[in-house]
Amino acid sequence: MSALAAPAPASTPGGSPPPGDVQPKPTANSRRRIILGLTGFWLVGLIFFIGVLGFGSHKALDVRNGTFTPTNEFKLDTWFSVGPVNFNKGVLYVILAAVITLWLMIYAARRLKQRPGRLQAAIEMFYGMTSGMARENLDTTLSRKYFPLIATLFIFILVSNLIGYIPLPVNTLDKFSLFGARLPSFQIYAADTNLAFPLILSLLVFFLFSWERLKAHHGPIGFLKSLLPSGIEGPIKPMIFVIEVLSYFLRLISLTVRLWANLLAGHMLIAFMGGELGVLVGSAWVQWLLFPAGIIIYLFEAVLIAALQAFIFAILTAIYLGDAVASH
Amino acid sequence: MAPAAAHIPVAAASGSFLILPNIGLMVWVLVIFGIVMYVLSRSVFPQINAMLDRRAQMISNEIDSAESLRKEAQEVLDEYRQRLAEARTQADEIVTRARQAGEAHQKEAVESARAERERLLQQTRRDVEAETRRAIDEIRREVADLTVLATEKVTRKTLTDADQRRLVEEALSDLDFSVLGGGEG
Numbered sequence: 423m424s425a426l427a428a429p430a431p432a433s434t435p436g437g438s439p440p441p442g443d444v445q446p447k448p449t450a451n452s453r454r455r456i457i458l459g460l461t462g463f464w465l466v467g468l469i470f471f472i473g474v475l476g477f478g479s480h481k482a483l484d485v486r487n488g489t490f491t492p493t494n495e496f497k498l499d500t501w502f503s504v505g506p507v508n509f510n511k512g513v514l515y516v517i518l519a520a521v522i523t524l525w526l527m528i529y530a531a532r533r534l535k536q537r538p539g540r541l542q543a544a545i546e547m548f549y550g551m552t553s554g555m556a557r558e559n560l561d562t563t564l565s566r567k568y569f570p571l572i573a574t575l576f577i578f579i580l581v582s583n584l585i586g587y588i589p590l591p592v593n594t595l596d597k598f599s600l601f602g603a604r605l606p607s608f609q610i611y612a613a614d615t616n617l618a619f620p621l622i623l624s625l626l627v628f629f630l631f632s633w634e635r636l637k638a639h640h641g642p643i644g645f646l647k648s649l650l651p652s653g654i655e656g657p658i659k660p661m662i663f664v665i666e667v668l669s670y671f672l673r674l675i676s677l678t679v680r681l682w683a684n685l686l687a688g689h690m691l692i693a694f695m696g697g698e699l700g701v702l703v704g705s706a707w708v709q710w711l712l713f714p715a716g717i718i719i720y721l722f723e724a725v726l727i728a729a730l731q732a733f734i735f736a737i738l739t740a741i742y743l744g745d746a747v748a749s750h
Numbered sequence: 751m752a753p754a755a756a757h758i759p760v761a762a763a764s765g766s767f768l769i770l771p772n773i774g775l776m777v778w779v780l781v782i783f784g785i786v787m788y789v790l791s792r793s794v795f796p797q798i799n800a801m802l803d804r805r806a807q808m809i810s811n812e813i814d815s816a817e818s819l820r821k822e823a824q825e826v827l828d829e830y831r832q833r834l835a836e837a838r839t840q841a842d843e844i845v846t847r848a849r850q851a852g853e854a855h856q857k858e859a860v861e862s863a864r865a866e867r868e869r870l871l872q873q874t875r876r877d878v879e880a881e882t883r884r885a886i887d888e889i890r891r892e893v894a895d896l897t898v899l900a901t902e903k904v905t906r907k908t909l910t911d912a913d914q915r916r917l918v919e920e921a922l923s924d925l926d927f928s929v930l931g932g933g934e935g
Contacts, residue, residue, distance in 0.1 A: 498772050512775040520782045527794040534801040536808065549798045570791035578786055617768075618775035623783065686768065 464714060471707035481704030490596065492698050495609045496686065498616060499594045511592040515613035519582040527577065552576050555737050559744030564634070568743055571630070575623065576736035579614065583685060583728035586612025587720065610692060612685050620681040620735075627739045628674045635746035677738060681731050688723040695719055894918035 484490035498510040530545040538546060552573035556565040593607040613619045632645075639648040649666040650659070696716030700709025898914050 493768055497767055498775065508774045510772075510775070512772060513778045516775070516778050516782050520786045523786055524789055527790055531794040531797040534797060536801075536805060545798065546802065549795070549802070570787055570795060573795065574783070574787040574790050577790075578783060613775070613779070616772055616775055618771040618773070619779050621771045622776040622779045626780065626783075 467710050471710050475706050479704035494595045495593050496615055512613050512616050523577055523581045555740040559740040572736050572740050576732050579735050580732035582613050587724040614681055615686040615689050617682050620678045624674050624677040631742040631746040638747040684731050692720045897921045
């Protein structure tokens, strides 16, 4: 009791913390210094490029003759074919996503402990979140049935998105020379920037929630009736029905386009701000000017959009499945 | 910027692939996604679920155990308090009893001391009386002898025993020994 009731040691006259206390990091000053230094470096670089090269345009030959187009990097160049099966960078990214997802999950699953480490905590958080999505939107039976789909959609799309922010030498359409060898250019690419990736997953989800709706409402008539919200009477009924049918099919489009457009636009913005616009207009100073914006967009996309889009896709799947069996 | 941007080549024709899904990739995605989902649902999710169940069970057991321990501790504490109260009562009783015994003993000792003092006083008194009586007898004897001696010297004759006794008795009767006996002889 005496120890508990003992008064706290008086602070030292000089105001310095007592020994044993964690020293506050001098973050504010050093951060400000770093920001000022980087801003200064950026300004000096800008002045240098304008001073040396001027405002004039110095386009590369490939740009001038139209060989280089910024959208080319999203083109799926077939690398090789095995019978009717084509292999391109989209396929590589899907395989990479699958391998990384499986390796990560199996690695974590084999090392599960009662006291989780960081990876296990993250995996458990993912598991808890996706099982929560399933439980909150579906009944117990459907939740058990569709949890693997929802969880796999989330982790698979997340990994696909994240590896899309790692520059890899996959741009076989724009090669560069290194000691005489023509090598594919480095680029950031994600499989979801091709419409095929989100479309097939959306079609899968659309098919599944339509099938559940068909089962839950005992056939096509019940299916169509279920699209109409309850309490709608009178001449407005057919109009609402048409809107609801449209809205139902638009789920497929919205689910697809949301993921695809976000990723494609994100990647294009990063590429443009990261230097591509400067290449197109033939001005080094434009590249230098926009480069910080490229970094900021890159961080925004990699940190927020990648996880957010995976989350949205997974939760919308759960909501649509839940809505399919809910009675209006 | 504006004049420079005007030089950007418009790849409208070549950009159509952006909005056209690659059918081959769709098949790849469907197959690979199916494999990933199958593997995860067979060998990963059950393990994570089992582990979370085990942990939930462990936490539940720990809570039960903690509750049981708490109850046990409460019982021990109650028992301890009860015993402490009993011990206090007993201690109070012992102290009271000891105090009573002490007081009784003290009283007894005082009584005993008083009796002893009385006894010693009586004894002393008896001794003094005896000594006094003995001293008086001694003095009487001395006086008698002196009286006889003095009488012999005066009368120039030897007194018989009967005379001597008579004379002594006469002389002694004149003497007051009561002073020597402290008022008692």
